[in-house]
Amino acid sequence: MKIIGLNSGEYNSSACFIEDGIIKFAVQEERLNRQKFTKKFPTSSIKEILKNRNLKLSDIDYIGVGWNPSLHMNLFNPLISENRILRENNLYTISDNLFNLTKREFGNYTLVKHDNKKFPDIYHVNHHISHASTAFYLSNLKEAAILTCDFRGENQCTTWGFGKNNKIKILQSQNMPNSLGLMYATYTSLLGFKPDSDEWKVMAMSAYDIDCTNYIKKIKSTYSLKKNGILELNQKYYFNFYQEGVKNHLYTNELLKLLNRSSTIYKTTQNKDDIKIAKALQVCAEEILVHFLNHLFKITKCKNVVLGGGFFMNSVFNGKIETKTKFKNSYISFAPTDTGNSIGSALYIYHDIKNRPRKTINSTALLGSSFKNKDILKSLKRRNIKYLKLKDFAKTVSRECAKGSVVAYFRNKMEFGDRALGCRSIIADPRFLETKDKINKSVKYRESFRPFAPSVISEECSKYFNVLKGYTYNYMERVVKVKSQYRQKLQAITHLDNSARVHTVEKKDNPDFYKILKEFQKITSFPILLNTSFNVNGEPIVCTPDDAISTFYNSKIDVLVIGDYMVKKI
Numbered sequence: 001m002k003i004i005g006l007n008s009g010e011y012n013s014s015a016c017f018i019e020d021g022i023i024k025f026a027v028q029e030e031r032l033n034r035q036k037f038t039k040k041f042p043t044s045s046i047k048e049i050l051k052n053r054n055l056k057l058s059d060i061d062y063i064g065v066g067w068n069p070s071l072h073m074n075l076f077n078p079l080i081s082e083n084r085i086l087r088e089n090n091l092y093t094i095s096d097n098l099f100n101l102t103k104r105e106f107g108n109y110t111l112v113k114h115d116n117k118k119f120p121d122i123y124h125v126n127h128h129i130s131h132a133s134t135a136f137y138l139s140n141l142k143e144a145a146i147l148t149c150d151f152r153g154e155n156q157c158t159t160w161g162f163g164k165n166n167k168i169k170i171l172q173s174q175n176m177p178n179s180l181g182l183m184y185a186t187y188t189s190l191l192g193f194k195p196d197s198d199e200w201k202v203m204a205m206s207a208y209d210i211d212c213t214n215y216i217k218k219i220k221s222t223y224s225l226k227k228n229g230i231l232e233l234n235q236k237y238y239f240n241f242y243q244e245g246v247k248n249h250l251y252t253n254e255l256l257k258l259l260n261r262s263s264t265i266y267k268t269t270q271n272k273d274d275i276k277i278a279k280a281l282q283v284c285a286e287e288i289l290v291h292f293l294n295h296l297f298k299i300t301k302c303k304n305v306v307l308g309g310g311f312f313m314n315s316v317f318n319g320k321i322e323t324k325t326k327f328k329n330s331y332i333s334f335a336p337t338d339t340g341n342s343i344g345s346a347l348y349i350y351h352d353i354k355n356r357p358r359k360t361i362n363s364t365a366l367l368g369s370s371f372k373n374k375d376i377l378k379s380l381k382r383r384n385i386k387y388l389k390l391k392d393f394a395k396t397v398s399r400e401c402a403k404g405s406v407v408a409y410f411r412n413k414m415e416f417g418d419r420a421l422g423c424r425s426i427i428a429d430p431r432f433l434e435t436k437d438k439i440n441k442s443v444k445y446r447e448s449f450r451p452f453a454p455s456v457i458s459e460e461c462s463k464y465f466n467v468l469k470g471y472t473y474n475y476m477e478r479v480v481k482v483k484s485q486y487r488q489k490l491q492a493i494t495h496l497d498n499s500a501r502v503h504t505v506e507k508k509d510n511p512d513f514y515k516i517l518k519e520f521q522k523i524t525s526f527p528i529l530l531n532t533s534f535n536v537n538g539e540p541i542v543c544t545p546d547d548a549i550s551t552f553y554n555s556k557i558d559v560l561v562i563g564d565y566m567v568k569k570i
């Protein structure tokens, strides 16, 4: 069975290809059209899949989409249902009017079929079901409690569910506007950052050691936690989009008053109150998530939990699940955001709708395009770039890093998801603070408080970081503490609160990158490298050799390692 899954219409469009339950290819549209977080229909991604797998659209059995428009077609009611002008709107109008004769129960998906037998059937899977599917099916767990939490889906913003074998059931859900994602976005916006985008900057700010008790009290007064896991936001403070004077803002004047804020303009340097608000928000968000999870444990009594939805990019909270709740085992995929819903919707069709049994999924994020040396060479020669063919790439790369160079590293299949995991990465020596500053100032042009992640050989991780026994951290999905004896020795990857968003590298997943870490250990004694995505601030991660070369020359990166070749700036 061949399925293409899509995330379309939401930020970070993407497409994936699944054959008989196995993910064969996945790519984000931004990597191809070079527009970061693009919302455009993933045409290039679909073409890339068809080219890569040598298929035509007519070879595909089903298309999955991680959004179900049926769930909000009543937004057209009561007037437009009868007055839609465009005839193509009949696709909705007929159903909509018929739903008006019922209790408007839509189920988990909407199927669009065409008489053209060569054209695949299209399943519009509910947004949160798609998040739940990505989390559950990629976890390889036979059964798990499922929590999804994001900015918003069609109407839902949080769901509590349960997965068993090949089936997923949503047990309870919470609709807009009582959204934790929107609440976090509100403060992101109020602090001058871009909501539904820069929340992780606010999360990074929360690491400062500062007393924020007063702000915690204030933020707590804006919501209440109800029985049955529910969050209720006081609408006086949030999302009054059309209130006079605050149009287009998530925050209200009442919230500004409560926090004594007059300015919500972005500043390159954050003041004490900005930092206190960020920290207080993170504390409150964690309290709310624990409330959600405690309820989930109560209704499922399952020790496993899987988490999906954009909120679980909050790696600070992700690192605390086992210590703050009764769950013994948690899983967060490499793509908890909407971009992963291409995978979630496709797997939902295969397992739940078509009732196919689970298979062990090689849950790797390395699902995108790769390039052969001959393609790379063409790109280098076309630009008359002087290069060196590497005899032993791992030795050369590790030596360059140990010398203090900032190295752009391009090799193997491109990662799917928002994080670079050692295939389209900028890497450097993790030992010295100057490296962090150098990358921040000359490549990433970003706020100084934002940390860089360490990549570490999986089996040696527990020597340097306080990690949970038996866990891998293969997707940089959780923040943990750096062990006290290494904090001074690993300054470039140790954040303000002595934490690090650790990335464990397993030999079976990424043998080349693993080899580099081994070689770096021989020189420095540390099997660890600083790893950040290979892009300059505001651009998507590089995809092709041409992107890699342009980004290299448009930044102050010292060395480019691309396939088996190395380029240095003269």
Ligand SMILES: [Fe+2]
Binding pocket: 127, 131, 150, 151, 152, 153, 309, 310, 337, 338
């Ligand atoms: Fe979402």
